[in-house]
Amino acid sequence: PPRERDPSGELIPRSFGATTSAIVLLILSLILLLVELARGPADPAGQIAHLAASSFLLLAFGEHLGRSGRLFTSSTETGLLEAYDPPIHPSTLHAVFEEILLTVMDPLLRAKYEHFMGELIEHRKPKIEALPAKEKLLALQWMRCDGQILTPALSSEIEEVLEEEGVRFLKEHPVFTPDVWTQLFTKASEVAPAFFRLMRRTTERIRMGNLRGRQDLLVDVDMANIVDGSTGLFMYIRNLDATPRTVVLRMQSPDFRPNDLALTFHLPAGEGESLLGSALPVSGEGDQDVIGSLVRLLQLGTTSWQSLIPNRDGEATVTVRLENEDGDLLLGQQINTRVRSGTKKRLRRSGVVVSATLGVLGVVASVILQVNRLLSL
Template sequence: MFEEILLTVMDPLLRAKYEQFMAELIGHRKAKIEALSAKEKLLALQWMRCDGQILTPALAKEIEEVLNDEGVEFLKQHKVFTPDVWTQLFDKATEVAPAFFRLMRRTTERIRMGNLRGRQDLLVDVDMANIVDGSTGLFMYIRNLDVTPRTVVLRMQSPDFRPSDLALTFHLPAGEAESLLGSAVPVSGEGDEDVIGSLVRLLQLGTTSWQSLLPNRYGEATVTVRLENEDGDLLLGQQINTRVRSGTKKRLRRTGVVVSATLGVLGVVASVILQVNRLLSL
């Protein structure tokens, strides 16, 4: 999911460079690590660095668990995907999908504190932007904790967004009949028994749904999220309140910033011209 969101904020040229970069980087993973796990962990690490959740020494240690020496050096020396570029990409991605990163931040905190537990044999979390400008995304994470596979229906209903009534069916594989991570874990540690390893494992074993919603009107809005079994019985339910804001205000703010910057530049240029004229008149 990290990659899917990052790709939405890349232009075609940068996307092509990213795909080439990632293919070569994953080629340097250690022998026992799967390609998908390596990619998820490396991207999650970059996000945690940008979000201030992991310090540089721990970051380097975690990267060394995934990549061989050549891969570590390749990542450090890459001229395009530098730490500054990763920060810019995740900043843009957070603007596009704030709910997803808030959900991820909440998940890492619960893992760290050891209080990530399910209800109705399901681990579920839902999030959506508090303030909506134009289209928005509703994110939902689901993981089956039952020892047998199960089918659930995610139903989203709202008079304030389109689609107003949507039902998605998920076939969840068998999970584990346990309360997850009953004790606190460090952000970084040996192997995968830490926050970053647990987060990557959750993303791989669970299902993440990203549904785009278009507002029908401005002002206060609500979305009702229901998780049902195949018979329509309610398993879990939640109502999300948000505010839909006119995109005109956002455009006006941007225009104001541009105008202010332009006036500032013109002021500097005028000052330089006046000083040059004074010097020439001497």
């Protein structure tokens, strides 16, 4: 199969080339300004040098403006995060928190994470499976970053998953420190804000004991209120009926592409009474708490992540329908959002075009004037 393209492999050379070009143009501009100072502003050669210096300065400005505007550095573990733009993401999430984080990680940090998590999960306690252990540890880090759990409770929950050596390995790891986890979840919240809003709503419902299903289904949908570029629509669905069932998720919108999308999900049998109960504490013994219930819900249900690209600016709507195999409506919801105009991007592009055009015209004019001056001597 074809290998996935590595955007960071293009980002670094492209950024390096743009920076080098801007520096070279600035040096040429400085040299020409020195020539102007040496010849004097009244001298024709000095005037031509001034025009050429201004033109090279405009070209350097356009080169700098043409960059993405997202700075990065390779001197820190998360230095590429801000500039990295995920090219693809999974449509259906299985290891939900891990797949969200892997999507936003740059390839260098992703390789370190996979090595780190592979070693960490070997220190889990007996009878605890690897996938639930990873999801619980990542969910705990998210709750810490979100301010939902205090440090003593966090340590207690981690000790329920990991042996003493694993706890020490996690706390003393040189790369994945609390600050790095915070930066990772901050970037993930920027890429998928609707997912984390859905998670906050779910944890609050679990804590209050008012998690309820409809039509033997536990369903929740969310999407960003303000869209800047492409956005993601997240849907969690869990079958509460004792028999398996097949449902069709249909998303329709005249304001986004795709305009009409249908996805079929085969949901295994579920047990509603094992999921819906009374109020629970954020942290407690075993999995009878908010964090344990959240991880169990994510493992038993299906989480869908669909990208939508706006067709126009302004107010927009998305209709979400959940149907059975015969096309009968089970649940429906309309989401209203607003698409930003993208004025900043258009101004940046216009600035690049204007700077490049004026710069090139200035350089050409300088060459013509200098040739004409030499021929007239």
